[in-house]
Amino acid sequence: MIEAQTRRRLYTFPLHRRDSIGSAYHVLTFEANEPIAALPGQFAMVRSTTWGDAPLLPRPMSLLTGGTRPSILIKVVGEGTMRMAYASSGEQFELLAPLGRPWSPLPEGHRAVFVAGGVGVAPLVFLAQALGEARAGGEMPLALYGGRTHADLPLDAELAAVTELRVATEDGSRGTHGRVTVLLEKALDELSGRAIKVYTCGPDPMMAAVARICAERHVACEVSLETPMACGYGVCLGCPVPRRPAGYLYACTEGPCIDAALIDWERGHGVSAGQKARGAS
Ligand SMILES: Cc1cc2nc3c(=O)[nH]c(=O)nc-3n(C[C@H](O)[C@H](O)[C@H](O)COP(=O)(O)OP(=O)(O)OC[C@H]3O[C@@H](n4cnc5c(N)ncnc54)[C@H](O)[C@@H]3O)c2cc1C
Ligand code: FES
Numbered sequence: 001m002i003e004a005q006t007r008r009r010l011y012t013f014p015l016h017r018r019d020s021i022g023s024a025y026h027v028l029t030f031e032a033n034e035p036i037a038a039l040p041g042q043f044a045m046v047r048s049t050t051w052g053d054a055p056l057l058p059r060p061m062s063l064l065t066g067g068t069r070p071s072i073l074i075k076v077v078g079e080g081t082m083r084m085a086y087a088s089s090g091e092q093f094e095l096l097a098p099l100g101r102p103w104s105p106l107p108e109g110h111r112a113v114f115v116a117g118g119v120g121v122a123p124l125v126f127l128a129q130a131l132g133e134a135r136a137g138g139e140m141p142l143a144l145y146g147g148r149t150h151a152d153l154p155l156d157a158e159l160a161a162v163t164e165l166r167v168a169t170e171d172g173s174r175g176t177h178g179r180v181t182v183l184l185e186k187a188l189d190e191l192s193g194r195a196i197k198v199y200t201c202g203p204d205p206m207m208a209a210v211a212r213i214c215a216e217r218h219v220a221c222e223v224s225l226e227t228p229m230a231c232g233y234g235v236c237l238g239c240p241v242p243r244r245p246a247g248y249l250y251a252c253t254e255g256p257c258i259d260a261a262l263i264d265w266e267r268g269h270g271v272s273a274g275q276k277a278r279g280a281s
Contacts, residue, residue, distance in 0.1 A: 007037050007098060008096065008097065008098065008099060008233060009096070009097070010094060010095075010096050011032065011034075011036065011094070011095045011096075011097065012049070012092055012093070012094050012095075013030040013031055013032050013033070013070070013092070013093055013095060014030070014031050014089070014090050014091065014092055014093070015028060015029075015030060015031075015087050015088070015089055015090065015091045015092075015093060016029045016030055016031040016069065016089065017029050017089055018085075018087055018088075018089070020085070021154040021155075022151050022154075023076075024075055024076050024151070025073065025074070025075055025076075025119070025154035026073070026074050026076075026084065026085050027064065027071055027072070027073050027074075027154075027155075028071060028072050028074065028084060028087065028093075029065075029069055029070070029071040030069070030070050030071065030093060030095065031069075032067070032068045032069065032070055034068075035066065035067045035068045036063070036066045036067065036070045036095070036097050036098055037066065037098065038063045038066030038067075038070070038097060038098035038102075039066075039098065039102035039103075039130075040102055040103050040123060040126040040127035040129075040130045041062075041100070041101070041102035041103035041123045041126070041127060041224055041256065041257040042062075042063055042066075042097070042098040042099060042100050042101075042102045043060050043061060043062045043063060043097070043098070043099050043100050043123075043232070043256060044060075044061055044063055044070070044072065044095040044096060044097035044098065044099060045058035045059070045060055045061075045095070045096040045097070045099065045229070045231075045232040046058055046059050046060075046061045046072060046084070046093060046094070046095055047059065047080075047093065047094050048083060048084070048087060048091055048092065048093050048094075049091075049092040049093065049094060050083075050091060050092070051080075051083060054079070055079050055080045055083075057230050058094065058096065058232070059080040059081065059084075060099075060226075060228075060229045060232055060252075061073075061074065061122075062119075062122040062123040062126075062201070062224065062226075062256075063097065063098065063122075063123070063126060064122045064123075064125060064126055064155075065126060066097075066098065066126075070095065070097070072122065073119050073121070073122040073154060073155060074119065075118060075119045075154075096232060096233070099232045099233055099252065100232075100252055100253070100255060100256050100257070101253070101254065101255055101256065101257050101258065102257055103123070103127050103199060103222060103224070103257045104222060104257065106131060106197055107195070107197060107220075109195050110195045110196055110197045110220075111139055111141070111142065111191065111194055111195070111196045111197075112127075112128075112131060112141035112142070112196070112197055112199060113141065113142045113143075113144070113184075113187060113188075113191070113196050113197070113198045113199070114127075114128065114141050114142070114143040114144065114145075114159075114163065114198075114199050114200070115144045115146075115180055115181075115183075115184055115198060115199075115200040115202070115206070115210045116143065116144070116145045116146070116159070116180075116200070116201060116202055117145075117146050117147065117180060117201070117202020117203050117206045117207075118147060118152055118154075118202055118203065119154070120200070120201030120202030120203070120206075120224070120226070121145060121153075121154065121155045121156075121159060121201070122155065122201075123201050123224050123256075123257075124143065124159070124199060124201055125155055125158050125159055125162070127141075127199060128140075128141050128143065128159065128162040128163050129162055131162075132162045140162065140163050140164050141162075141163045141164070142163065142164050142166070142187060142191075143159050143160075143163035143164065143165045143166070144166050144167075144168070144180050144183040144184055144187060145159060145165060145166070145167045145168075145180065146167070146168045146169070146170075146179055146180025146181075146183070146202070146206070147167075147169055147170070148169065148170045148171060149169055149170070149171045149173050149174075150169055150173040150174035152169070153167060153169075153174065166183050166187070167183075168180045168182060168183050179206075179209075180202075180206065181206070181209045181210065181213060184198075184210060184213055185213060188213070188214075188217055188219060196219060196220075197219075197220045197221075197222070198210065198214050198219055198220065198221040198222070199221075199222050199224075200221065200222070200223050200224070200260075201223065201224035201226070204226075204268070207223045207225075207260070207265075208265040210223070210260070211223060211260035211261075211263065211265055212265070214260065215260070215261065220259075221259070221260040221261070222257055222258065222259055222260060223257070223258060223260045223263065224255070224256045224257045224258075225241060225251040225255040225256045225258065225263075226256070227239045227241055227251035227252075227255075227256075229251065229252050231252070232252050233252060233253065234250060234252055234253040237250065239251040239252050241255070241263060242263065242264035242267035242268065243262060243263070243264060244261065244262055244263060244264040245264070249262065249263075
């Protein structure tokens with residue numbers, strides 16, 4: 001991780017293309033004049049040079065790819081992602097990257113099980129592609145992918161190309177009817193006795209549930225935190241997450257990829273944790 005963090009740089013790249021997946025999800029691919037040496041699970045702080053003073057801060061985004069065609073998957077939730085969703089080819093963006101702790105390697109002899117929710121799929125597609133390059137004929141990761149409805153499964157085709165994919169939707173419009181944790185419990189039953197490692201990224205309640213299920217079954221679990229961030233590299237102290245058994249860790253430098261057992265899911269994290277740590281109401 002230290003080596004990766006010392007490679008951090010502020011790049012300015014034009015947007016190469018924007019691919020929309022429905023109205024809410026978009027993949028932005030940048031034209032890099034020099035490659036970003038990112039590892040799966042690392043992220044970038046992203047901002048368009050056209051934004052002016054508002055939004056002021058760059059937005060943290062997992063890298064879907066690094067190299068000379070760095071890309072991100074965005075879901076429109078507010079001002080920054082809305083502006084990204086309307087960006088045109090050629091628009092200049094600043095990317096501070098690569099940032100954060102990447103996914104840890106899959107231990108020898110283990111099967112990787114991914115649990116993804118919504119845009120949490122991006123760092124897992126990056127990891128699956130890297131594992132595929134290293135696998136040389138071995139087992140594909142098993143990927144479990146959940147959303148509220150079929151429209152909340154961006155990059156399902158990309159994930160299916162590099163994993164054995166099972167999907168679940170809460171409204172039953174695709175795959176198993178229910179939450180992705182239903183798929184996880186079934187998969188852990190099937191794989192009982194096998195050495196496995198779970199990698200998960202998605203909404204906090206989903207990751208908390210995945211962490212609990214894995215802890216109950218003594219299965220290794222790593223999460224990628226999507227805590228709101230201001231700087232992305234450890235100077236603003238704005239991304240505290242409750243650590244077990246006490247205190248806080250910083251999601252941007254000690255994460256985003258981190259052993260799920262180190263997080264105190266009962267105290268919650270994200271916006272509320274940041275407010276609590278800073279003493280706000
Ligand atoms: C390491 C990391 C990787 C991320 N990867 C991705 C990714 O690949 N794709 C993606 O779409 N998003 C990702 N996110 C989340 C993304 O950073 C936020 O959605 C984005 O900053 C929102 O910016 P905005 O200006 O559109 O929304 P804002 O106007 O800032 O906020 C709109 C609403 O969303 C809420 N919100 C903002 N950020 C978050 C957050 N992080 N968690 C929960 N609620 C939030 C706000 O409280 C508000 O209610 C990642 C976050 C982190 C820390
Ligand atoms: S985002 Fe600034 S310290 Fe983590």
